[in-house]
Structure formats: C-alpha cells, structure tokens
Amino acid sequence: MKVSIGDRIFNIFNIFILGIIAVVTLFPIYYVFVVSFTEPTEYLQKTLVLFPEKWSLASYKYLLSADAFVQSLGVSTFLTIVGTFCSLLITSSLAYALSRKKFKGRRFLLLLILFTILFSPGIIPNYLLVKELGLLNSLWSVILVSLSNGWFVILMKGFYDSIPDSLVEAATIDGCNDITAWVKIILPLSLPSIAAFGLFFAVAYWNQYFNALLYLNDASKWPIQVLLQNMLIDASGSSLGDVDPLIKPPPSETLKMAAVVIAIVPILLVYPFLQKHFAKGVMIGSIKE
Numbered sequence: 001m002k003v004s005i006g007d008r009i010f011n012i013f014n015i016f017i018l019g020i021i022a023v024v025t026l027f028p029i030y031y032v033f034v035v036s037f038t039e040p041t042e043y044l045q046k047t048l049v050l051f052p053e054k055w056s057l058a059s060y061k062y063l064l065s066a067d068a069f070v071q072s073l074g075v076s077t078f079l080t081i082v083g084t085f086c087s088l089l090i091t092s093s094l095a096y097a098l099s100r101k102k103f104k105g106r107r108f109l110l111l112l113i114l115f116t117i118l119f120s121p122g123i124i125p126n127y128l129l130v131k132e133l134g135l136l137n138s139l140w141s142v143i144l145v146s147l148s149n150g151w152f153v154i155l156m157k158g159f160y161d162s163i164p165d166s167l168v169e170a171a172t173i174d175g176c177n178d179i180t181a182w183v184k185i186i187l188p189l190s191l192p193s194i195a196a197f198g199l200f201f202a203v204a205y206w207n208q209y210f211n212a213l214l215y216l217n218d219a220s221k222w223p224i225q226v227l228l229q230n231m232l233i234d235a236s237g238s239s240l241g242d243v244d245p246l247i248k249p250p251p252s253e254t255l256k257m258a259a260v261v262i263a264i265v266p267i268l269l270v271y272p273f274l275q276k277h278f279a280k281g282v283m284i285g286s287i288k289e
Helices: 005-036 040-045 058-064 067-099 106-118 123-132 139-144 150-161 165-173 178-189 191-206 210-215 224-233 252-281
Strands: none
Touching: 005 252, 040 252, 058 067, 058 252, 067 106, 067 139, 067 150, 067 178, 067 191, 067 224, 067 252, 106 150, 123 210, 139 210, 150 191, 165 178, 178 191, 191 252, 210 224, 224 252
C-alpha cells in the first residue's frame, strides 16, 4: 500500500514530537549520571557539565566510605528482599484461597478486601496500631504496613481463576492437599504473575520513604531514600556521619547525583531478569477461558 502525503507528514510530525518528549525525559537522568562521574575540580570550574573531560569515581568512593550510607543500603536491601518475599507469600496464598470455589466465606472475604481498596484507615490509626504492637523503630513496621495490597490480591486471584480446576482436581486424586497443589502445581504455573508483582513490591520496598520516616526514629535504621532526602536538604553532608578523613570530600552536588545513581541502579538491574515474565504478568486476569 502506498503511504499518502498526509500520512507521511503525520508520521514525521509524530516522530518529531516523540523525539522531543524522549529528550526532555531522558536529559535529567543523563545529567545526573554525568555529574556524578565528573571530576570535582572540573565541576567547580563549569556552570554546566554536559560531558566531562575527565571521569572520576571520587563521589562514589566518598559515599561508600561513609558508614551511614553503606548502612542505609543494607537496610534498603533487607527491606526489599525480605519484604518482597513476605508480600508475595501473603498475596499469592490469599489469592489462591479466594480462587478456590469450595472455600467457605470467600465472598465475604472478597467484600472485606474490596472495602480496604475503597476506604483507607489513614495515617493516625496505622501509627497507633504499629505503636500498640510495639513495632515502632523496627524495620518490621515498614514491612508489615505494606505487606499486601487489596488490588494486587484481586488481580492475582484473576490469574488463578484462569488456571483449569482439573489440574488441582488431578493433584487431589493423586493424594495432594491444597497446600501441596499450590506449591507444586499452581506456583510453577504462576511465574508471570509472581515476576510482575515481585517487581512491583520490590520497587515499592526499595523506594520506602514515608513509612520509614514515620515509624523509624533511629537514623541508623533509615533506608537509602530517607538518607538521600536528608542529603538533598543538608548541603553540608553531615547526614553521612563519619567518613574516612583521608578522602577529600567532593562538591555536595556531585555527592547528591552519585547517591541518586546508586539509589536507582539496583532496580534497573533487576528488571532485565524479569522482563520475559513481566510482559505476561501485566496481562494478569485480562483473559479468561
């Protein structure tokens, strides 16, 4: 088919507009990356660095020599790994139970879950609950308040509903109970949903800021996002705590940019390993045979 002149003009105009949007979107990321690797003396001499003449790891060396920064990375890693595992365990098991038609009370439980989606208790009741449970200033307070999501439970239930009941019935005939059937049959078939929701949970835990700021009073338990926010506000760098005195501190701006890069790189590295499952996982529950 021949492309008309109007279609060609539209395609050129469309590519031009999308190109501008792409540049505007990617330039801040590029600038943060470039400044973080810029030699401190070069950064102080220039008002705008688009491409450094000399690359340097001074900002990263300074950050990784700060005990508070390394400790915050460890806290975020713990929250992400443990929190994602617990959230997937609770969400997938609850969704599987709700997908079983023989489960008594499933409709009432679904209504309660839908109620949590429509109405949220708010900050003060959550804080009082965490306080009464004795979890203030504990990393488990950040994990437990974000343990599951009603919307995710509904979506994963839709995925389980698309799995034929005959598979579970065959496993039951072979002597499997519901838990064994879920672990050995349903979960292996649920890798797309596990990967998709695992990525959602991991990003949420890695980016924990408000809950950590609300429930964690000890600065040594702050995750990377809270420490990064303090670094962006405090230009003196005192939020980093004790740093190796032999390392000359670079400009505060390069330190902030390096901290931002370190904060976003782990999630960017995780995504390629989940990409093959993620495309299927985002369509969870949209098609039912």
